[in-house]
Amino acid sequence: QVQLVQSGAEVKKPGSSVKVSCKASGGTFSNYAINWVRQAPGQGLEWMGGTIPTVGTANYAQKFQGRVTVTADESTGTAYMELSSLRSEDTAVYYCSRVGEQYYFDFWGQGTLVTVSS
Amino acid sequence: EIVLTQSPATLSLSLGERATLSCRASQSVNNYLAWYQQKPGQAPRLVIYDASNRAAGIPARFSGSGSGTDFTLTISSLEPEDFAVYYCQQRRNWPPGFTFGPGTKVDIK
Numbered sequence: 001q002v003q004l005v006q007s008g009a010e011v012k013k014p015g016s017s018v019k020v021s022c023k024a025s026g027g028t029f030s031n032y033a034i035n036w037v038r039q040a041p042g043q044g045l046e047w048m049g050g051t052i053p054t055v056g057t058a059n060y061a062q063k064f065q066g067r068v069t070v071t072a073d074e075s076t077g078t079a080y081m082e083l084s085s086l087r088s089e090d091t092a093v094y095y096c097s098r099v100g101e102q103y104y105f106d107f108w109g110q111g112t113l114v115t116v117s118s
Numbered sequence: 119e120i121v122l123t124q125s126p127a128t129l130s131l132s133l134g135e136r137a138t139l140s141c142r143a144s145q146s147v148n149n150y151l152a153w154y155q156q157k158p159g160q161a162p163r164l165v166i167y168d169a170s171n172r173a174a175g176i177p178a179r180f181s182g183s184g185s186g187t188d189f190t191l192t193i194s195s196l197e198p199e200d201f202a203v204y205y206c207q208q209r210r211n212w213p214p215g216f217t218f219g220p221g222t223k224v225d226i227k
Contacts, residue, residue, distance in 0.1 A: 102171070
């Protein structure tokens with residue numbers, strides 16, 4: 001059974017950066033894409049971007065182009081999402097998720113709350 | 119960019135009633151559409167993929183239909199654990215990306 005465990009909650013100042021990790025266990029990490037989805041308080045789901053570890057490519061939502069970087073360390077089975085130039089509107093729960101065999105998000109991390117506040 | 123709209127925003131129903139949720143795409147996504155269920159404080163859970171296939175462990179009371187631009191999620195008889203927010207999501211243009219709809223909240227009447 002695939003399990004994704006994310007790093008803990010963060011509080012950041014406006015203008016700073018945050019890096020959230022997502023450690024995978026079970027399955028073969030190199031075979032699947034880890035994507036990142038965020039959810040602002042009381043709002044819906046928003047896809048940010050994702051990577052395919054073995055190919056080394058990353059795709060990003062246009063809204064986050066230039067501000068988000070997703071990476072993966074195959075040796076440790078860990079994916080990372082870094083978001084820069086943080087503003088208050090970036091306050092949200094950030095989820096990592098695996099794109100499974102049907103090309104949808106079949107396993108999810110528990111979520112990481114990032115709060116941006118001065 | 120493919121935009122998904124969902125209706126209604128909120129659906130108030132009683133236990134045992136039938137729930138019908140709609141998702142419309144701004145252009146054809148073929149059958150590359152999924153439905154997710156999210157309960158408060160929890161991560162989303164895949165319910166339906168490729169428009170009509172139930173994900174692993176999903177009860178038979180959940181069914182999906184549609185293709186092209188119009189899709190429906192049906193819950194035949196609501197159980198207490200079904201009250202949640204449901205999101206549709208398309209993958210037609212992945213890569214590069216995915217799109218979620220704004221969600222439909224199914225709450226208890």
